[in-house]
Amino acid sequence: AQSVTQLDSQVPVFEEAPVELRCNYSSSVSVYLFWYVQYPNQGLQLLLKYLSGSTLVKGINGFEAEFNKSQTSFHLRKPSVHISDTAEYFCAVSPFPPPALNFGKGTSLLVTP
Amino acid sequence: EAGVTQFPSHSVIEKGQTVTLRCDPISGHDNLYWYRRVMGKEIKFLLHFVKESKQDESGMPNNRFLAERTGGTYSTLKVQPAELEDSGVYFCASSKDGAYEQYFGPGTRLTVT
Structure with a gap:
């Protein structure tokens, strides 16, 4: 079985600042990794x-x-965020071959002026 | 190309009632998935159809949930009778045969009171 941990439930950041949303996974088999975004x-x-x-x-x-296979991580980054990036971000893994996705709990990114 | 559509967008029902959620996948997508997100938790896989056949229904919580996919096109998810813990957002996704990317619908928010 696979599991995903998103270490931050909420990340507030100012516009034009860089951001990193963290994702760690565990799996005994090779996996495919995904990031999804849900706008309001x-x-x-x-x-x-x-x-x-x-x-x-x-x-x-x-x-x-x-x-990063050794650290079992798949962190998401953006060098300069915009107000429009405000959304919830989900990290997901799927075993090979991919059937269903296993999601993390999500990280809410709030970008403010 | 139309995306994945779900109906209704919101549903409020009383405990013990029946609700049917509908999903129309992208045309030509053989794979159809149902997921559920209970408030504050991960998005959890419920089941996977390949055309009209259930490929994997390991995520279905109990026998109060019944999913069908008529003729390999749209799918319905019936909850009968609904319980309070069934409240959440139900997502549908579809993908082409052999593809890794799943396309999600906007979800149906189910509230059981």
């Missing part, structure tokens, strides 16, 4: 995914994440 009153949208290859993955809206 919308469904979950895929930000980025790691399947294989380069450990630095770039996604939409300027986000990127780095897969």
Whole structure:
């Protein structure tokens, strides 16, 4: 079985500041890793995914994440956030081959002027 | 291309009543998933359809939940009778055969009073 821990439930940050949302996972098998974002009153949208290859993955809206196998982490970063990045962010893992997703509890990112 | 749609967006019912949630996946997506998020908890997998067949229903909480997918198109999730602990947001997602990315609907917020 796989599990995901998102270490921060809420992250407040000022506009144009950098941000890192942390995600650790545990699994006895190889996994695929995902970050999803949920904007208010919308469904979950895929930000980025790691399947294989380069450990630095770039996604939409300027986000990127780095897969660290030794630390079993997949932290999400953005060098400069915008007000519009205010949303809830979910880290998820899926075993190979991928059936269902196992999600973390989510991190609420609040960007203020 | 239309996204995943879910109906209703909100439902408030009394304990003991029956509720049916509907999900229309993206056209051509053979895989359909149901997830649930109880307040403050992770998004949890409920079940997975491949076309009209249940591939994995290990996440279904109990036999008060019944999911169907008629003709491999839309899916319904019936809760009968509803209990207080069934309150939460029910998400539906779909994906193409062999694809890793799941596309999520906006969710149905179910409140059982």
